[in-house]
Amino acid sequence: DAMVIQNPRYQVTQFGKPVTLSCSQTLNHNVMYWYQQKSSQAPKLLFHYYDKDFNNEADTPDNFQSRRPNTSFCFLDIRSPGLGDAAMYLCATSRRGGRESDTQYFGPGTRLTVL
Amino acid sequence: LAKTTQPISMDSYEGQEVNITCSHNNIATNDYITWYQQFPSQGPRFIIQGYKTKVTNEVASLFIPADRKSSTLSLPRVSLSDTAVYYCLVGIDMDSNYQLIWGAGTKLIIKP
Numbered sequence: 547d548a549m550v551i552q553n554p555r556y557q558v559t560q561f562g563k564p565v566t567l568s569c570s571q572t573l574n575h576n577v578m579y580w581y582q583q584k585s586s587q588a589p590k591l592l593f594h595y596y597d598k599d600f601n602n603e604a605d606t607p608d609n610f611q612s613r614r615p616n617t618s619f620c621f622l623d624i625r626s627p628g629l630g631d632a633a634m635y636l637c638a639t640s641r642r643g644g645r646e647s648d649t650q651y652f653g654p655g656t657r658l659t660v661l
Numbered sequence: 662l663a664k665t666t667q668p669i670s671m672d673s674y675e676g677q678e679v680n681i682t683c684s685h686n687n688i689a690t691n692d693y694i695t696w697y698q699q700f701p702s703q704g705p706r707f708i709i710q711g712y713k714t715k716v717t718n719e720v721a722s723l724f725i726p727a728d729r730k731s732s733t734l735s736l737p738r739v740s741l742s743d744t745a746v747y748y749c750l751v752g753i754d755m756d757s758n759y760q761l762i763w764g765a766g767t768k769l770i771i772k773p
Contacts, residue, residue, distance in 0.1 A: 652704030
């Protein structure tokens with residue numbers, strides 16, 4: 547089945563220790579998104595790739611970086627995690643993106659704990 | 662001023678019809694309205710999408726008035742498994758700046 551896969555499902559890191567979350571997709575979609583979701587809040591878009599074009603949200607901290615080496619994979623790097631970065635991180639894909647809301651397909655998320 | 666507004670929570674009973682409304686006064690002209698369902702510890706899941714009037718699929722209906730400043734998700738004959746958080750997602754034009762905006766989510770609790 548075509549899907550969005552996130553690894554690991556649970557990640558524990560120490561304060562200030564870099565961490566990388568990964569996402570892969572078998573849908574062959576052009577657009578890949580990274581969201582941060584904290585408890586009882588809506589997903590918050592961090593950035594997205596339209597193919598190789600990187601689009602950063604204005605309020606995404608510099609501590610968050612992303613890489614998309616190919617169509618299938620996308621990585622979220624948190625350079626120096628703080629306690630406030632503990633959250634669920636969601637990866638999503640869509641076929642087109644752009645100005646028209648395109649259906650997004652989400653992975654199961656990675657729950658990040660910062661000690 | 663909130664870009665989208667939906668009720669924080671709703672309760673209903675099995676077998677009832679549930680309607681959840683999202684207001685989005687500044688929806689972009691060409692944009693669709695999309696609703697997602699999210700269970701705890703899972704990613705959101707697409708439910709339904711529409712541009713205007715009424716759209717129906719196997720799980721829900723979506724009603725959109727002519728001015729498109731709001732939309733209503735309708736879940737017919739809900740069951741306990743419909744207990745989840747429901748989000749509306751729209752593109753908003755604010756000062757010529759386009760953004761995809763998620764509603765804050767409506768926590769729906771279905772009781773036996």
